[in-house]
Amino acid sequence: MIQVDVIETSELGDRSYIAHDGRSAVVIDPQRDIDRVLELLERKGLTCKLVLETHIHNDYVTGGYELARLTGAVYGVNRDDEVSFERHPITDGDVLTAGDIRVRVLATPGHTDTHLAYVVEDAIAFTGGSLLFGSVGRTDLVDPARTVELTHAQYRSAHRLAHELADEVQVMPTHGFGSFCSAGAATGGSASTIGEQKQQNDALLETDENAFVQRLVAGLTAYPAYYVHMGVRNRQGPGPVDLSVAEPVQAEELHRRIAAGEWVVDLRDRTAYAAGHLAGTVSFDLGGPFTTYLGWLMPWGAPLTLIGESQEQIAEAQRQLVRIGIDRPDATAFGAISAFTDKPETYRxxxxxxxxxxxxxxxxxxxxxxxxxxxxxxxxxxxxxxxxxxxxxxxxxxxxxxxxxxxxxxxxxxxxxxxxxxxxxxxxxxxxxxxxxxxxxx
Structure with a gap:
């Protein structure tokens, strides 16, 4: 009996999965902070045999390359992806095994050219950014000039899954839980089947392919600017991350960085920030979609300083940031604002x-x-x-x-x-x- 454990990354609206038979495990689309995966594998006594990517992600840096290296697992990546590392090249129709687990590979282009879905034991479909709950993945991330072409491909991929898989097959997408990678009206929820998607998915309910393409393209909205860097990083094979919190800097250094025009980000609750903050800082409340908007607004590669209430808050921010390729802040500080200024700035x-x-x-x-x-x-x-x-x-x-x-x-x-x-x-x-x-x- 195949079991699936879900590793939620709600801040980015994504999920990673561990499918296993109690001994051998297949990990699909792991996020960069793979300590979460390793902890679960160890706790359940599982051996990671396969690490699979549905696509070279646009919205986050993968942990797949490093996870496969650490565990000795086979790293499955589409053979048509131009990557700078050794991997097990896979393509449509391949069948992979992990212990007694059988995984069938299906080409599902649209979200990206080389997107793949994985069907485990003809019972569970890991659909990545293709078939989501109620919608499909957006199709303008590869090349805006090819959006219409890829939207046609996305429609056909969704219908391929619906046609080839039985109604009772579980659908487990990576995107679509608040992710900017989804398009159309996502229905939410934590579980679904092919049969249910036939009754509620925009792509499957629409019988006119051209009408679907026109509607999806017209409904595409802006997406985070940092997405452009993610695919490039993933094709290079992202290495390990350091999640330890650096020694905090003192008030004098914070003021120097602010005077230099650097990004000094206050992670505290937004109401607390309005009531009193260090002038020249900016507010990105860690309790919201912090990574998405900081990564979107801050010039890529700019010096970054994080201010938090505690060392734990800084650590959580660093964990979230490595997922989008910001590996280390340049400086950190934590404690009450009174430690950094005796004249806090406020606004109404x-x-x-x-x-x-x-x-x-x-x-x-x-x-x-x-x-x-x-x-x-x-x-x-x-x-x-x-x-x-x-x-x-x-x-x-x-x-x-x-x-x-x-x-x-x-x-x-x-x-x-x-x-x-x-x-x-x-x-x-x-x-x-x-x-x-x-x-x-x-």
Whole structure:
């Protein structure tokens, strides 16, 4: 009887899997911090025989290369992927074994050209970024000019899986749990089957391939800028990571780094940041999708300093950052803000009920969110474009909002660092809707 253990990486909306028979294990799409995998293998007394990649990931750095090296497992990667390391080249139709476990390889291009799915014992399909719960993986990450071509391929891959696999086969995707790698309307949930997907998946419900392609392409939204670096890194064979926390620097060094224009990131709760922070820092609350937005906004390779409440908070941030290829911060510091400054900077926190006081309302949601609903008269710059469009913002105090308050907290910190007066709208956009402050698109 094949069992599957799920290793969740909720911060990136992804999952890794360990399929095993109680003795031998197959690991699919492991994240970079493989200590989680190794701990589970040891605890269950499993021997890792196979490490498999569904694709050379766009949204994170793989731990597959290092896991295979440490365990001596066979590392299966599509033979058509141009990589700089030795691997077991696999292709459509291959059958692999791990102990008594039989794994069939299916080509499922679309999310990437060389995407593969793995069917274990004709009972479980590990579908990576192809067939997700309710939707499919996005198709514009390889080359925007080829998006239509790859969307056609994605549609056919989804239908291939639905046609060739029995309704009772379990579907276990890597993406689609909040990941920017998903496209369409994901249904959520923790489990599904091919039969269930036939009843609820956008790609399988649509019988007109051209109509599906047009709809998916039209619905694609912005994705994190750091994605462009991930595939390149994975083709090189990412090595081990050092998750130990470096010795903290003192206040004088923090001030020097801020004066030099470096990124000094405060990981504390966003409400605590608004109530008092070291001037010149920026807020990326570790309790939200911290990695996604820091990796998106910070210039790639720029010096990075992390400030946290504790050493444990710094350690958690480092773990999350290695998953997107930021291997070590340049400096760290932790403790109360009073240890770093006797004049903490603050800004006001408000709700939508107080919006009548606002001089300028700034919406930092994405273009598609703005198109569906907005506050009349508000300015709009999506968060991921804020730093390049600072000069376009209207003068005056900026009341910054998003949907939940997370993105607007990042924007408020960035704007404050740029010298703007801000009010952080720490409120749910649904409250603006219910108060009649918004205009909905028909």
């Amino acid at each position: 926190k408000a709700g939508f009920a107080e919006l009548a006081e606002a001089e300028v309302v700034l919406d930092v949601r994405r273009d598609d969110e703005r198109a569906a609903s907005h506050i009349p008269g508000s300015a709009h710059v999506p968060l991921h474009r804020l730093l390049t469009e600072l000069d376009t913002l209207p003068p005056g105090e900026l009341w910054v909002h998003c949907v939940s308050g997370y993105r607007s907290s990042i924007a408020a910190g960035l704007l404050r660092r740029a010298g703007r007066d801000v009010v952080w709208v720490a409120d749910d956009y649904a409250n603006a809707v219910s108060a009649g402050l918004t205009r909905e698109t028909a």
